[in-house]
Amino acid sequence: MKKPDFAELVDRSSIIVCCGSGGVGKTTTAAALGIEAARRGRRVVVITIDPARRLADALGLAGGLDNDPKRIESNGEGELWAMMLDATRTFDEVVREHSRSSQQATRILDNPFYKNVASRLSGSQEYMAAEKLFALDRDDRFDLVIVDTPPSREALDFLRAPRKLTSFLDHRVYRWLMAPARGGLRVLNIAAQPILRTIGRVIGADVLADAIDFFQAFEGIEDGFRNRAVAVEGLLRSDRTRYVVVASPRADTVEEARFFVGELDKLGIPVSGLVVNRLQPRFGRGTSAATLRESKAADEAGERTRALLLRNLAEMRKVAEAEDKTIAPLMASAKSATVARLYLRPDDVHDLSTIAELGRDLLVGQQ
Amino acid sequence: MFDTDRLLVVAGKGGVGKTTVTAALAVAAADMGRRVVVVTIDGRPGLARLLGASEEAGSTYEGDVVAEGRGPGRRGSIHLRTISAAEALQDYLGTQGLARLAKRLVSTGVVDVVASAAPGIDDLLVLGKVKHLVGLAGDDGPHDLVIVDGPAAGHALSLLRSPDAMAETIRGGPLRSQAIEIRNMMRDPAKCRVVLVTLPETTPVNELVETSDVLTDEIGVTLGPVVVNGVDHADDVEELVTAGGLPEDELGAAARFRASRVAVHRREVARIDEIVPGGHLELPYLTTGAIDHKAVRRLAMSIAEQIGARS
Numbered sequence: 187m188k189k190p191d192f193a194e195l196v197d198r199s200s201i202i203v204c205c206g207s208g209g210v211g212k213t214t215t216a217a218a219l220g221i222e223a224a225r226r227g228r229r230v231v232v233i234t235i236d237p238a239r240r241l242a243d244a245l246g247l248a249g250g251l252d253n254d255p256k257r258i259e260s261n262g263e264g265e266l267w268a269m270m271l272d273a274t275r276t277f278d279e280v281v282r283e284h285s286r287s288s289q290q291a292t293r294i295l296d297n298p299f300y301k302n303v304a305s306r307l308s309g310s311q312e313y314m315a316a317e318k319l320f321a322l323d324r325d326d327r328f329d330l331v332i333v334d335t336p337p338s339r340e341a342l343d344f345l346r347a348p349r350k351l352t353s354f355l356d357h358r359v360y361r362w363l364m365a366p367a368r369g370g371l372r373v374l375n376i377a378a379q380p381i382l383r384t385i386g387r388v389i390g391a392d393v394l395a396d397a398i399d400f401f402q403a404f405e406g407i408e409d410g411f412r413n414r415a416v417a418v419e420g421l422l423r424s425d426r427t428r429y430v431v432v433a434s435p436r437a438d439t440v441e442e443a444r445f446f447v448g449e450l451d452k453l454g455i456p457v458s459g460l461v462v463n464r465l466q467p468r469f470g471r472g473t474s475a476a477t478l479r480e481s482k483a484a485d486e487a488g489e490r491t492r493a494l495l496l497r498n499l500a501e502m503r504k505v506a507e508a509e510d511k512t513i514a515p516l517m518a519s520a521k522s523a524t525v526a527r528l529y530l531r532p533d534d535v536h537d538l539s540t541i542a543e544l545g546r547d548l549l550v551g552q553q
Numbered sequence: 554m555f556d557t558d559r560l561l562v563v564a565g566k567g568g569v570g571k572t573t574v575t576a577a578l579a580v581a582a583a584d585m586g587r588r589v590v591v592v593t594i595d596g597r598p599g600l601a602r603l604l605g606a607s608e609e610a611g612s613t614y615e616g617d618v619v620a621e622g623r624g625p626g627r628r629g630s631i632h633l634r635t636i637s638a639a640e641a642l643q644d645y646l647g648t649q650g651l652a653r654l655a656k657r658l659v660s661t662g663v664v665d666v667v668a669s670a671a672p673g674i675d676d677l678l679v680l681g682k683v684k685h686l687v688g689l690a691g692d693d694g695p696h697d698l699v700i701v702d703g704p705a706a707g708h709a710l711s712l713l714r715s716p717d718a719m720a721e722t723i724r725g726g727p728l729r730s731q732a733i734e735i736r737n738m739m740r741d742p743a744k745c746r747v748v749l750v751t752l753p754e755t756t757p758v759n760e761l762v763e764t765s766d767v768l769t770d771e772i773g774v775t776l777g778p779v780v781v782n783g784v785d786h787a788d789d790v791e792e793l794v795t796a797g798g799l800p801e802d803e804l805g806a807a808a809r810f811r812a813s814r815v816a817v818h819r820r821e822v823a824r825i826d827e828i829v830p831g832g833h834l835e836l837p838y839l840t841t842g843a844i845d846h847k848a849v850r851r852l853a854m855s856i857a858e859q860i861g862a863r864s
Binding site: 210387391392434436438439467469491495498504508511512530532533534 | 568570723724725752754755756789799802804805806814841843
């Protein structure tokens with residue numbers, strides 16, 4: 187079977203998830219794919235869930251981005267939009283949507299424990315990103331959603347967050363905490379329960395009281411949450427969603443990328459694209475060792491300038507050889523993926539036109 | 554640097570070479586006669602190897618001594634330890650007289666609920682173990698200096714923020730006093746400094762600015778020198794390019810590319826000095842291939858020279 191290439195990826199996918207560790211140019215890659223998709227006629231929205239302003243910077247938006255998609259000028263028939271996830275606001279919206287009454291929503295939203303969960307519970311940000319993705323996927327304004335995820339181990343939470351939340355709701359301790367409310371007993375006597383006393387001693391009785399109040403307020407809307415979580419997870423695992431792993435030629439980012447490829451594989455999800463970014467450009471052919479010998483010969487012949495130029499080329503080839511060695515295991519592990527190699531530029535990429543160029547390189551740089 | 558420090562937390566976004574810098578700082582400090590404890594959190598691979606030990610060395614809290622310093626008197630050493638969040642939580646429950654319960658709490662999943670009821674509790678308990686090690690540091694103690702290889706990316710900030718967040722969330726009890734003690738330690742410049750690592754490139758430096766603001770203004774820690782990793786000083790190549798008249802072949806193209814990166818690096822290092830007071834240390838760009846223990850030793854020598862030149 188022919189591997190799908192990046193052109194096909196941006197032409198045919200409904201959702202593209204970009205994963206990889208920090209500093210590999212993941213945000214730039216997401217933006218570049220977005221620009222290229224819009225140029226090819228798609229109506230695309232790029233979401234970042236990175237708290238840094240990277241996507242806004244990358245797209246040259248001085249005013250920044252927020253939780254609502256903003257239109258960005260682009261070439262071609264399509265449209266380019268971008269937004270930055272506000273996890274807390276999205277969580278609030280989800281609670282309001284699922285609540286049976288505004289009183290119930292207020293009781294949850296005002297609870298100190300909820301505020302903690304919404305902003306700090308590990309995975310809540312990823313879950314809200316998945317939730318937003320689900321909403322944007324259904325939004326008629328867009329036919330392609332591109333997500334720039336946080337660094338890869340957290341990006342896995344992104345896949346698992348819906349399940350994590352449902353398993354939390356199904357957790358027997360949670361069920362047990364809920365039991366008194368179900369039984370019509372509205373007040374739970376913390377002091378009467380040894381295990382609650384124990385937890386209370388560790389985290390403080392008032393925090394525990396807030397937590398119990400939150401769980402009780404949550405009663406009746408868990409089903410809505412649970413059904414949505416199942417739908418979101420289904421979408422993330424369907425073939426409408428494609429995964430692009432981004433790495434740079436450094437041992438640590440390659441390690442992370444391989445870890446991610448492996449985890450996706452365990453979930454039965456193939457990696458569609460692999461982008462190796464920030465490679466040093468290659469100049470001509472030849473090994474570093476041979477070039478260094480030439481440099482020494484030139485030096486002995488008194489050709490100082492030529493010797494220095496050759497030494498420089500030898501050093502750059504040495505770096506290139508080390509890069510190839512570093513990325514080799516990743517290339518081998520992502521066999522299903524179409525691969526694009528992107529090279530460092532003379533100056534750093536940070537405006538819209540250079541990112542657009544990068545997008546074109548992505549489509550032709552594949553091998 | 555190193556003489557009076559008790560705790561250095563090395564932090565930086567992924568891909569900037571934070572672990573390499575941690576290893577190089579540890580080797581430099583050990584060579585200067587310090588007995589160093591290097592702490593990794595939830596054991597990311599690679600650090601042991603960079604310190605010249607086998608991959609599995611130092612993978613427990615007890616850890617292993619992985620290197621002796623080469624400096625005068627050979628007093629210095631490196632002890633590598635790993636702290637895991639799950640262990641820290643179990644230990645804490647143990648110290649609260651809940652040792653027997655701790656196992657059951659973990660196996661029944663109550664711990665998950667505790668951790669979600671008080672998010673950040675695991676971060677706080679990890680820092681609690683670090684604080685314990687810092688408390689032991691000193692001439693009469695088993696070590697002089699603790700270096701923490703901080704977690705990657707945004708998690709470093711939430712780790713360092715956890716004492717503050719917990720002190721706010723929890724209004725009483727032993728965890729609250731623990732949180733306040735840790736916060737006091739972190740805010741004491743005589744005890745703790747944060748070493749930020751960056752690359753001399755536009756985006757990493759932009760992020761460095763944001764991170765340093767959050768660390769100093771919100772979290773209230775003191776910054777040590779910023780470590781700029783991979784600074785290319787191929788000035789001779791740059792001079793050739795500036796002089797002009799280079800061939801239009803691969804030799805000329807390679808030189809022009811290198812010179813443009815050298816210029817970017819110079820510009821970004823200058824920007825760091827402008828924005829972050831307290832100066833910087835530079836690690837040279839290595840053209841010798843992948844980073845191994847030998848490369849780390851070279852980087853450590855460079856750090857030691859720069860520290861010597863500063864004092």
